Amino acid sequence: MISATVILLEPDAAVAREIEAAFEASQYAITRAASAGEAMDLVRARRFDVVVIGVIGAESSAVAAAVRNGPGGDSSFLFFVKDPADLGDLGAIVVEGPSDFLLRPVRSAELNARIDVISRHLEARERRSSVPEGGWGADISALQQSEERLRTLVTESPIGILLYDADGRPIEINPASMRMFGVVGIEQIPNLFESLRLFPEASVTEQARDRLRRGGTVRHAFPVDFEWGVKELHFPPTSRRGVIYVDLCITPLGVRKGGKPTGFLAQVQDITDRRLAEARLFVADRMASLGTMAAGVAHEINNPLSYVMANVSHVSTELGRRSADAPEVYRDVIEALDEALVGVDRIRRIVADLKTFSRPDDDGAVTLDVRRVLDSCVNMAQNEIRHRAKLVKEYVVTPPVRGSDARLAQVFLNLLVNAAQAIPMGHANENEIRLKTSVRQAGRVDIEVSDTGPGIPPELLPKIFDPFFTTKPVGEGTGLGLSICHAIVKALGGEILVDTAVGKGTTIKVSIPSVEVRAGDIEKRRPSREIPAPKRRILVIDDEPLFGTAIRRLLQGEHDVTLVMSGREAVRLIGEVDYDMVLCDLMMPEVSGIDVYNQVRREKPGFERKIAFMTGGAFTPLARQFLDGLPNPRLDKPFTREEIRALIMSLLSETDD
Ligand SMILES: Nc1ncnc2c1ncn2[C@@H]1O[C@H](COP(=O)(O)OP(=O)(O)OP(=O)(O)O)[C@@H](O)[C@H]1O
Numbered sequence: 001m002i003s004a005t006v007i008l009l010e011p012d013a014a015v016a017r018e019i020e021a022a023f024e025a026s027q028y029a030i031t032r033a034a035s036a037g038e039a040m041d042l043v044r045a046r047r048f049d050v051v052v053i054g055v056i057g058a059e060s061s062a063v064a065a066a067v068r069n070g071p072g073g074d075s076s077f078l079f080f081v082k083d084p085a086d087l088g089d090l091g092a093i094v095v096e097g098p099s100d101f102l103l104r105p106v107r108s109a110e111l112n113a114r115i116d117v118i119s120r121h122l123e124a125r126e127r128r129s130s131v132p133e134g135g136w137g138a139d140i141s142a143l144q145q146s147e148e149r150l151r152t153l154v155t156e157s158p159i160g161i162l163l164y165d166a167d168g169r170p171i172e173i174n175p176a177s178m179r180m181f182g183v184v185g186i187e188q189i190p191n192l193f194e195s196l197r198l199f200p201e202a203s204v205t206e207q208a209r210d211r212l213r214r215g216g217t218v219r220h221a222f223p224v225d226f227e228w229g230v231k232e233l234h235f236p237p238t239s240r241r242g243v244i245y246v247d248l249c250i251t252p253l254g255v256r257k258g259g260k261p262t263g264f265l266a267q268v269q270d271i272t273d274r275r276l277a278e279a280r281l282f283v284a285d286r287m288a289s290l291g292t293m294a295a296g297v298a299h300e301i302n303n304p305l306s307y308v309m310a311n312v313s314h315v316s317t318e319l320g321r322r323s324a325d326a327p328e329v330y331r332d333v334i335e336a337l338d339e340a341l342v343g344v345d346r347i348r349r350i351v352a353d354l355k356t357f358s359r360p361d362d363d364g365a366v367t368l369d370v371r372r373v374l375d376s377c378v379n380m381a382q383n384e385i386r387h388r389a390k391l392v393k394e395y396v397v398t399p400p401v402r403g404s405d406a407r408l409a410q411v412f413l414n415l416l417v418n419a420a421q422a423i424p425m426g427h428a429n430e431n432e433i434r435l436k437t438s439v440r441q442a443g444r445v446d447i448e449v450s451d452t453g454p455g456i457p458p459e460l461l462p463k464i465f466d467p468f469f470t471t472k473p474v475g476e477g478t479g480l481g482l483s484i485c486h487a488i489v490k491a492l493g494g495e496i497l498v499d500t501a502v503g504k505g506t507t508i509k510v511s512i513p514s515v516e517v518r519a520g521d522i523e524k525r526r527p528s529r530e531i532p533a534p535k536r537r538i539l540v541i542d543d544e545p546l547f548g549t550a551i552r553r554l555l556q557g558e559h560d561v562t563l564v565m566s567g568r569e570a571v572r573l574i575g576e577v578d579y580d581m582v583l584c585d586l587m588m589p590e591v592s593g594i595d596v597y598n599q600v601r602r603e604k605p606g607f608e609r610k611i612a613f614m615t616g617g618a619f620t621p622l623a624r625q626f627l628d629g630l631p632n633p634r635l636d637k638p639f640t641r642e643e644i645r646a647l648i649m650s651l652l653s654e655t656d657d
């Protein structure tokens with residue numbers, strides 16, 4: 001219990017003692033006044049928490065008035081003690097404004113209950129107006145400290161915090177928002193409701209305004225294009241360029257049921273980096289699943305395609321040979337077969353293109369010819385290009401580059417699709433997309449993708465490599481294409497340049513470092529085709545029986561071909577027979593091509609150089625590493641009769657000496 005002061009004016013001595021004792025038992029400091037005059041002097045001099053008035057009539061009123069006008073004022077508790085007879089004039093009592101009263105004779109239970117009420121009343125008042133420890137001065141500095149802490153929270157927060165009044169006028173902004181928006185003062189911040197026009201979709205802007213006015217919270221993640229805001233929405237200039245992705249949350253303040261907000265709190269976060277990482281992951285993910293599927297499909301198609309090709313080509317050659325006496329009889333059939341071969345060759349190229357995209361997450365660089373990657377991309381983009389422009393290839397021989405073909409393909413595919421999409425549909429004859437390779441500077445290969453589209457306006461030019469910058473409708477372009485191209489080319493140590501003229505077209509030039517060609521490399525890969533091969537003993541290892549017989553048929557008459565379907569059997573035969581060369585499939589169940597190679601190298605050293613590998617299109621990383629580390633020639637399935645002949649020639653000429 002608090003220690004409170006009481007003044008007691010009670011003419012009945014017995015009652016006075018009883019009251020005094022009860023208050024003292026509850027720790028009150030009690031002062032007795034002998035008369036109304038003394039009581040009035042005392043309450044004018046100082047404040048009492050409780051004033052007990054046992055006198056009646058004019059005296060009672062005079063003391064009550066003195067309390068109200070004295071230092072105690074309305075805060076003193078007026079406690080009247082009355083006889084039941086006095087209650088006849090209730091009106092007079094009410095005018096005196098008692099806080100409570102008690103009737104004589106005083107019963108102690110009743111008195112104690114009253115004192116309890118008084119104590120609770122005083123405690124509540126105490127809590128409302130408590131003076132802090134150390135006095136009011138300490139309290140003000142505590143207030144200052146707490147304000148300081150709050151201010152630190154707001155100024156140091158990496159989240160942009162903006163406070164607006166009820167009409168959306170900015171009234172407070174923190175440094176993070178100034179940095180984010182490239183402004184130096186609050187006067188550069190537009191009205192909240194106007195700012196919402198930065199949302200890329202007008203309908204979302206409207207919805208958001210409506211929600212805020214009704215006291216609802218708005219949360220939206222969207223790209224902010226600063227220059228667009230300044231130019232199109234006439235927002236105050238800022239030093240910020242380009243596009244950032246923000247996460248915005250606006251909370252209306254002081255909203256009571258049905259009432260209007262008294263202000264708004266906006267919190268903004270720059271989530272550009274996070275968005276970018278997510279988008280890259282998404283693209284990589286999509287490419288990876290596409291690639292896995294492509295590799296699987298390529299592998300499945302390649303095996304049957306190999307023997308279709310070999311057999312058709314065999315039949316065609318055979319027929320040609322046998323019909324030497326009466327060529328016109330077979331001409332039709334031979335033509336039909338040759339056309340079938342053209343079709344088969346097209347399938348082969350499509351499958352080869354699929355392979356280009358099948359290793360997106362494989363950063364492992366290989367040495368490659370950019371023209372081959374370009375051709376794959378053209379095939380892939382053909383559907384976009386066909387109805388808009390003629391495609392012209394202007395290739396020169398270029399040295400190889402080192403990189404992942406899947407990643408390079410991503411670059412050129414993006415550029416080709418951009419070029420195609422820049423040209424409207426329907427005037428394919430008047431438009432052109434040109435693909436050019438050149439070597440302008442030693443050690444670099446240049447690839448240009450040009451179009452006869454509308455060109456890029458100078459004010460947009462600095463932004464086209466920014467992530468999320470797109471002029472295409474929502475849902476059509478992500479605005480990531482060029483930023484991804486830029487990242488990939490940069491990683492290869494290359495650069496991208498843009499040459500554009502409004503109304504004329506655009507040329508994007510990619511320049512990447514090339515690598516030295518090892519002597520003999522090219523010959524091994526592109527063997528001369530014309531020299532007829534002398535008849536040799538060749539061992540063919542392949543677990544696909546139809547493929548094996550097709551190859552045998554193809555080489556029949558030119559060489560002695562032995563066919564085995566297992567690696568184990570092959571190793572045994574190599575130990576017994578002196579073959580001139582071995583054509584070995586790479587991926588076989590049980591004993592693989594790699595196992596055959598390793599065993600042969602152990603058991604018949606030197607002979608392993610006579611092995612050429614045939615691959616079905618899909619590689620395990622291990623197989624790829626293995627092949628890349630070997631000088632042995634390899635042949636991708638399916639191959640033409642000419643290709644296998646050339647390979648045999650080159651291998652024989654190399655191992656003959
Ligand atoms: N060949 C071009 N001709 C005209 N404008 C182009 C050309 N290439 C790019 N642009 C402009 O650059 C912007 C950004 O290109 P980018 O490839 O990064 O994204 P996008 O093509 O819009 O979307 P995405 O590639 O994700 O589908 C395009 O929206 C377009 O305005």
Ligand SMILES: [Mg+2]
Nearest residue numbers: 414418481482
């Ligand atoms: Mg694009």
